[in-house]
Amino acid sequence: MGRNQQYSQVLSVNRAAALAWLPGSALFVGNIYAGSRALSRLPIPFFFTLHNASEVISFLILKVTQRERMSWMKIFSVNMLLASAINLPIHDPQFDPGGYVWALIHIFCVGAYRVFQKKTSHLSDLEQQYINYVFSVLLLTFAAHPTGDLFGALDFPFLMSYQFHSGCCASALLGFFLLLATVKLRSALPLEHCGAWVFLAKVLTTGLSPLVFQIEVNPETLCCILCSLGGEALLVYSEKA
Structure with missing residues (x-):
């Protein structure tokens, strides 16, 4: 009888932790949807430059709510990321207001999610992502339904298109495998080493993307991209120091 009570207590704790994680799942959905639209x-290099500015959002939230003390190196790196993100749309030769608006929403969701994840340690990485994916599937399925209240707001294209649904399934499958690889990497390596590998992946993707996609870059936007990469490298080093 006592064992049954222990099992029920564990289940109730997990249920309570899952409910407490729902705001994080909402931020996760905002992250993936706004990021996809942006x-x-x-x-891709422009998107990464803006994405890196999510560290500024995390920095500001922690500074205001937790009053955490930051090293001068981290403050300097955050300022580099912020300056790059602000100057990029100013000098973008193909400025797209809609893309930058979605990127702004994405930046806020990623930064807030990072803080929420840091301050909520009741669930493992796999448990967090399991709840995120279940929540996102339920929400986006409802939103994509023609009678859903969110249909007009989210404006899903090609709802009856075979290519659209195939792309969604492929994206979900690749995202799942990426999740497993990320969790495995975090469990096998220290946090600062994981940051270094993520930074290396961004550098390679940024460098190879012009070979696949047509990108118009001028000296000003190139400086923004390089400054953002430099700021991220300094941020990774500050976490290691």
Whole structure:
């Protein structure tokens, strides 16, 4: 009888932790949806430059709510990321207001999610992502339904298109495998080493993307991209120091 009570207590704790994680799942959905919309309008190097500014959002939230003390190196790196993100749309020769609006929403969701994840440690990485994916599937399925209240707001294209649904399934499958690889990497390596590998992946993707996609870059936007990469490298080093 006592064992049954222990099992029920564990289940109740897990249920309570799952409910407490729902705000994080909402931020996760905002992250993936706004990020997808922004990436469909912006070149990959530009998107990464804006995405890196999510560290500024995390920094500000922690500074205001937790009053955490930051090293001068981290403050300097965050300022580099912020300056790059602000100057990029100013000098973008193919400025797309819609792409930058979606990128702004994506930046806020990623930054807030990172803080929420840091301060909520009741669930493992796999448990968090399991709840995220279940929540996103339920929400986006409802939103994509022609009678859903969110249909007009989210404006899902090609709902009856075979290519659209195939792309969604492929994206979900690749995202799942990427999730497993990320969790495995985090469990096998220290946090600062994981940051270094993520940074290396961004550098390679940024460098190879012009070979696949047509990207118009001028000296000003190139400086923004390089400054953002430099700021991220400094941020990774500050986490290691």
